Amino acid sequence: MTRRASIGVAVLIAIACALPFVVSNYRTFQLTLVLVYAIALLGLNILTGYNGQISLGHGAFYAIGAYTAAVLMDRLGAPYWATIPAAGAVCLVAGFLFGLPALRLEGLYLALATFALGVSMPQLLKYHHLEKWTGGVQGIVIAKPEPPAFLREAGLQMNPDQWLYFFALAVAAMMFVLGWNLLRGRVGRALIAIRDQHIAAEAMGINNALYKSLAFGVSAMYTGVAGALGAIAVQYVAPDSFTIFVSLVFLVGIVVGGLASISGALYGALFIQFVPNVADEISKAAPWAIFGLFLIGFVYLMPSGVAGAVRMLLVRLMRKGAK
């Protein structure tokens, strides 16, 4: 990391830590969701942006993560923080298993298969033989986690919303560091090589099958962790909150934020969280109309997304500064 970049990250973290103390509880809750989406988008970006495997069904893994957390907390009494790694592990396995058959599918066909997965997820969650665990159509309500006792003893007053925000921030920071380490090195280069020229990659000794299914697994793990965090934040899971549109929102997020970019996940998350808020005031249908127009606009005009635009801007500014 260059010095400039590390200063940037430090400033970002400082702002992120200060935010919940200056904005309202509701905004804090929304910011928590931004972090949740950012994790999910980073996951989808690993698969679609870096590895070039199109997934239109990542909402399914988000749902699996959310249900893992909810079932563990509600039916088995697990503490909320323990559900995050559990959801990640479950989704890692689920994603890897789905990734194996996906190896045989390319481009359009993979998009089709994942689209089918995304569309049929709510029905699978409603399945009546699983109702004992999933609560059927009703879903599961989970309790809001309280700030831990040691914070109070240390004299730090925090309400549950703020605590949840910091919890999500810690998880997100961890996942981003993990992603950063994964993507900028050997593994990341292998993923990009497979995306751009899979035959050449194979010839250079990259095990395409292994990397592609691992990318699927890791990507699903990220999305599952996000799902678990999201379920804890919203305190409720139900089959009908995981329709195909969740998957499509993620697609909007990575396209707008920037494909194959780590910071893009953050821009995308801000976009999908706050744009519908504004658009909702026009009409119930407006958010999706706007999402659709943005999708077309970005593909035509700015294929590298907001992250690409920011990068370009910074480069120009620096060139001016150097003169």
Added chain:
Amino acid sequence: MDAFIHQVLSGLATGGIYASLALALVMIYQVTHLVNFAQGEMAMFSTYAAWSLINSGMGYWPAFLLTVLLAFALGVVIERVVIRPVENAPVLAIVVIFIALLVILNSATGWIYSYTIKTFPSPFPKEPLFGNTYVSSHELGAIGVTLVVLALLYVFFRFTPLGLAMRAVAQNPESSRLVGIRVGWMLALGWGLAAAVGAVAGMMIAPIVYLDPNMMGGILLYAFAAALLGGIDNPGGAVVGGFVVGVLENVLGAYVIGNDLKLSVALGLIIGVLLVRPSGFFGKVHVTRV
């Protein structure tokens, strides 16, 4: 036994509708090698247009014809304006454009017509035809309409110069251009025809599932399954696939897995076909050279 025959027959009726939509998918696939994710929403949008026309006092069949023409125009316009610029773009960009179309059509419909469920009239009599007890006359009528559409398309592609030109473009765009066929317009025409066929499917299914902006989500999935089952580049196969999927869905739903897992039949079929026999039952087997 009676119940079983009933399930199979009503499976055939919905299967006919899947077949029409699958046919629309195959037509676009044949000329552009793309699977149109917005096909279902285009059909849904056209069906709403038909609803408006009928509600403004127009008779069913004039409204039907006008809707088919409108859908054709919609398809041509979408191809010319939205799809054309990304024709040679990477797959991801094209898929994103299709998804954008899907959500725009979906939300535009919701915006104009609201999300409340509406009933859609059927042109066929309420009493079952020929005094049978197995199948309603709408279901029979839907099968009939599907078959008529198929026959028309067959005649068009087999016996008219325009149909021949379109088949030529699907097979070999470069050579077609050399003999003077306007390839771009043939693609637009293909989109228009596909949209028109989809509109017929939408109007036939609407009396059964009711009008609602999200009505096509599941149906599109079955159509995908049907198209893949029959071979995504084979129109006849798509039709057979449609009927097979319709019957499978109904029979499995009634006797094996229960109604609440019906969509998973489509998921299973799609993944199964893609894994075991990616070219479907009647499709061409593709061999890629390294």
